[in-house]
Amino acid sequence: MKLNCDMGESFGQWQMGCDEAIMPHIDMANIACGFHASDPVTMDKTVKLAKLHHVTIGAHPGYPDLQGFGRRAMHMSPNEIVSMVQYQVGALGAICQANQVKLSYVKPHGALYHAMMQDGKVMTALMQGISALNMDLALMIQANREAERWAQLAKSVNLPLWFEAFADRRYQDTGELMPRSQAGAQLELDEMLSQAQSLFRQQQVISQGGQPLGLKADTLCVHGDNPAAVAAIAKLAHMRDSLEQN
Amino acid sequence: MKLNCDMGESFGQWQMGCDEAIMPHIDMANIACGFHASDPVTMDKTVKLAKLHHVTIGAHPGYPDLQGFGRRAMHMSPNEIVSMVQYQVGALGAICQANQVKLSYVKPHGALYHAMMQDGKVMTALMQGISALNMDLALMIQANREAERWAQLAKSVNLPLWFEAFADRRYQDTGELMPRSQAGAQLELDEMLSQAQSLFRQQQVISQGGQPLGLKADTLCVHGDNPAAVAAIAKLAHMRDSLEQN
Amino acid sequence: MKLNCDMGESFGQWQMGCDEAIMPHIDMANIACGFHASDPVTMDKTVKLAKLHHVTIGAHPGYPDLQGFGRRAMHMSPNEIVSMVQYQVGALGAICQANQVKLSYVKPHGALYHAMMQDGKVMTALMQGISALNMDLALMIQANREAERWAQLAKSVNLPLWFEAFADRRYQDTGELMPRSQAGAQLELDEMLSQAQSLFRQQQVISQGGQPLGLKADTLCVHGDNPAAVAAIAKLAHMRDSLEQN
Amino acid sequence: MKLNCDMGESFGQWQMGCDEAIMPHIDMANIACGFHASDPVTMDKTVKLAKLHHVTIGAHPGYPDLQGFGRRAMHMSPNEIVSMVQYQVGALGAICQANQVKLSYVKPHGALYHAMMQDGKVMTALMQGISALNMDLALMIQANREAERWAQLAKSVNLPLWFEAFADRRYQDTGELMPRSQAGAQLELDEMLSQAQSLFRQQQVISQGGQPLGLKADTLCVHGDNPAAVAAIAKLAHMRDSLEQN
Numbered sequence: 001m002k003l004n005c006d007m008g009e010s011f012g013q014w015q016m017g018c019d020e021a022i023m024p025h026i027d028m029a030n031i032a033c034g035f036h037a038s039d040p041v042t043m044d045k046t047v048k049l050a051k052l053h054h055v056t057i058g059a060h061p062g063y064p065d066l067q068g069f070g071r072r073a074m075h076m077s078p079n080e081i082v083s084m085v086q087y088q089v090g091a092l093g094a095i096c097q098a099n100q101v102k103l104s105y106v107k108p109h110g111a112l113y114h115a116m117m118q119d120g121k122v123m124t125a126l127m128q129g130i131s132a133l134n135m136d137l138a139l140m141i142q143a144n145r146e147a148e149r150w151a152q153l154a155k156s157v158n159l160p161l162w163f164e165a166f167a168d169r170r171y172q173d174t175g176e177l178m179p180r181s182q183a184g185a186q187l188e189l190d191e192m193l194s195q196a197q198s199l200f201r202q203q204q205v206i207s208q209g210g211q212p213l214g215l216k217a218d219t220l221c222v223h224g225d226n227p228a229a230v231a232a233i234a235k236l237a238h239m240r241d242s243l244e245q246n
Numbered sequence: 247m248k249l250n251c252d253m254g255e256s257f258g259q260w261q262m263g264c265d266e267a268i269m270p271h272i273d274m275a276n277i278a279c280g281f282h283a284s285d286p287v288t289m290d291k292t293v294k295l296a297k298l299h300h301v302t303i304g305a306h307p308g309y310p311d312l313q314g315f316g317r318r319a320m321h322m323s324p325n326e327i328v329s330m331v332q333y334q335v336g337a338l339g340a341i342c343q344a345n346q347v348k349l350s351y352v353k354p355h356g357a358l359y360h361a362m363m364q365d366g367k368v369m370t371a372l373m374q375g376i377s378a379l380n381m382d383l384a385l386m387i388q389a390n391r392e393a394e395r396w397a398q399l400a401k402s403v404n405l406p407l408w409f410e411a412f413a414d415r416r417y418q419d420t421g422e423l424m425p426r427s428q429a430g431a432q433l434e435l436d437e438m439l440s441q442a443q444s445l446f447r448q449q450q451v452i453s454q455g456g457q458p459l460g461l462k463a464d465t466l467c468v469h470g471d472n473p474a475a476v477a478a479i480a481k482l483a484h485m486r487d488s489l490e491q492n
Numbered sequence: 493m494k495l496n497c498d499m500g501e502s503f504g505q506w507q508m509g510c511d512e513a514i515m516p517h518i519d520m521a522n523i524a525c526g527f528h529a530s531d532p533v534t535m536d537k538t539v540k541l542a543k544l545h546h547v548t549i550g551a552h553p554g555y556p557d558l559q560g561f562g563r564r565a566m567h568m569s570p571n572e573i574v575s576m577v578q579y580q581v582g583a584l585g586a587i588c589q590a591n592q593v594k595l596s597y598v599k600p601h602g603a604l605y606h607a608m609m610q611d612g613k614v615m616t617a618l619m620q621g622i623s624a625l626n627m628d629l630a631l632m633i634q635a636n637r638e639a640e641r642w643a644q645l646a647k648s649v650n651l652p653l654w655f656e657a658f659a660d661r662r663y664q665d666t667g668e669l670m671p672r673s674q675a676g677a678q679l680e681l682d683e684m685l686s687q688a689q690s691l692f693r694q695q696q697v698i699s700q701g702g703q704p705l706g707l708k709a710d711t712l713c714v715h716g717d718n719p720a721a722v723a724a725i726a727k728l729a730h731m732r733d734s735l736e737q738n
Numbered sequence: 739m740k741l742n743c744d745m746g747e748s749f750g751q752w753q754m755g756c757d758e759a760i761m762p763h764i765d766m767a768n769i770a771c772g773f774h775a776s777d778p779v780t781m782d783k784t785v786k787l788a789k790l791h792h793v794t795i796g797a798h799p800g801y802p803d804l805q806g807f808g809r810r811a812m813h814m815s816p817n818e819i820v821s822m823v824q825y826q827v828g829a830l831g832a833i834c835q836a837n838q839v840k841l842s843y844v845k846p847h848g849a850l851y852h853a854m855m856q857d858g859k860v861m862t863a864l865m866q867g868i869s870a871l872n873m874d875l876a877l878m879i880q881a882n883r884e885a886e887r888w889a890q891l892a893k894s895v896n897l898p899l900w901f902e903a904f905a906d907r908r909y910q911d912t913g914e915l916m917p918r919s920q921a922g923a924q925l926e927l928d929e930m931l932s933q934a935q936s937l938f939r940q941q942q943v944i945s946q947g948g949q950p951l952g953l954k955a956d957t958l959c960v961h962g963d964n965p966a967a968v969a970a971i972a973k974l975a976h977m978r979d980s981l982e983q984n
Binding site for chain 1: 280286287289290325326329330332333334335336337338339340341343344375378379380381
Binding site: 526532533535536571572575576578579580581582583584585586587589590621624625626627 | 772778779781782817818821822824825826827828829830831832833835836867870871872873
């Protein structure tokens, strides 16, 4: 199972994240595209860093809201969302081409990701809009109980779909993530490693209420905002490698 | 000689220009890319309009300055400029691909165009940066006395160069445009048609001081901000067609 | 009854509205503050125009969303909203002071106005936040069935409240405005004059379903985006003056 | 002599600076106003922090350029600059009023500060524009050889002027600061303490070329981007206090 992580979230003079420390440990970099974070220079730098470590590159488009880091819900029509995502994907795609490296997938960010998972019209529009780009891209979405439905829809527009699970976020009994605003939403290191192991081995997580939830995931989303989180990602990568060797 | 015109300069709820009236009369549309004007929805709409009228599409990237419409000089390093232009070109390129139409060239906007024509480091960086995209793009620059030098440089990075002259702007004796801020910088309709005819037939303009200036141009830049200007463009296109038939 | 109208909605090079034609006919100008529309230069120009016509000046703060013109709902906490509104009110207040004219009231714009009318926490926070400025400001809100409740709340924080009704928008039977997206939401000229007359004389409107709705309003909101609308405002002002003289 | 420091330079989710650690050691906080850094919530938080430590509050307006942190020169007319500064000063002023604390002065930021010091038209316009606010504000500018000229001009518009020197930047023989881009522009801790002591005791600095430059300064600008810089500021404040006691 691949590890994916949000990368390139600095903006102008403002630094965010520990990209150089994390990049060696991950397989897929979700690179911000300038609407909720990043700027052209940061994108170029992040693409170069991903290339150096042979990390697969994905576009991480978000709402046009730097101040809110793309985490504030904004009302936009599916059509507006599609054009906005095509714009950001193309922008990062060009910077990839200038660096002679491939852009492989799209993973919407923050409130846009949430809108996509909540609203079938947004999901459908995004699938069509990304497929229409003819850029040989996959779409990364959350593994949940509707996975089969989304898989069929994606197939109908000829779009590869990659499902992700979350290593460091607690799942509710419904299969949804507990909102960040609630206590306990973020897992501690031990819990995180345990949840990841459960995903690697049994393709399931244990929900908040103690229920096992089956989750077929292609990739595991990790976060690395501080040195402790970076260390946790390194441990996770190591555990994954050990399991795969056996 | 082709007519090129800045298009797609609306932004959100704000309308600018007479795109629907002008598009039928021009050959090349310089489409704004969201930094100094436009937004993803406007770009999509403008690309569709250009496609409808079989107009060649160019990216019109500018400085990140909506408030100043990209007309304010901003100090940015050549590297910053390259990443910023690649970003904008890629964004429009993706919207073109989604509409199954080709993006053919790049023409920097406003103060960025000026910086490119004034500063050899910016010109060189842009040539390399656009060539590096491998998107089969030409660069449109101003026809002036240094044309031969720029042509050689472009050839060395394998970048087609298209030279443009201005139909409706007065030329100084140096071959530079008279700044917009000076009286008489904009030509009246009659003068404009006369200058265009001189460019079509003799590849020259008469400067402010009455000197003939040779200008080998591939394309003529026109502006159409109001109904009178649109009518002038239509006349210009008609005159050009008549001359070419003879 | 006073007429209020949104003013100063141009942004940089983009013009919007017919401010010079409308200003002579209205009593109160809701001036945009740079977040959803306008910029410092436009604000200064609009304040000068209002001063010239002895029009009462109000701040018209909105969400930080130029692209969406402040009409897109954005999730912000009441605290964030208060700081954002204080910022915009202060900005316009300074420009008023530089022009030696008073800033008299605050009327939130677009989706922020809607959030205030829908969410008691936002209304309460705004009342406290505007009162805390100690700038001798009133708050303008929509006249509806909860008017009495809001009046008491405003009194408790020592904030004058001005109620507004809408001349050119159709009311639903609930007393809410019909959403702009629905057909018939905007009244035609005759209907608009008739609704205004009904508000002037009987302090009521006839709802979509034919019900009379009592609306005690201090001011009537009008819109003037085109010459016809401007003419309608002039007619409205004239009708109001005639009624008041009798 | 007072210590002033740029504060409140975070933006949305991006943190910058060590405000909580520095605030106890300084006398004046130059608070960013949302154009080159900061946002309304950050401004409110920073004003509260300054109030807690009885630090005098100044507005630190900049160019509208978050991506470039206000450090990129932008071409704006003096009139545009005045409106833009009034806007930002008013915005911070309102947040101060909501916190029942006084806004005392204005110090332009980055490239705007540089434009003011280089271009007499900008300086003159700013003096008039800040005086016109009638908010009882001083203007903080750089102490240099033209101090007397600026003092007279400020007096003519009834504006108090505060001169500042720089503790941690090297001076050229001309009395100008060495540009940040040059090696040696930033002083090491020992040099910084030595330069500050020289300013405290003899009102002079030793220039790059070894010349003593007389500088009558009311306040000393310090920077605190990292823990070492914060420790240096604490040392500086302590040295200043010791000197003043003797």
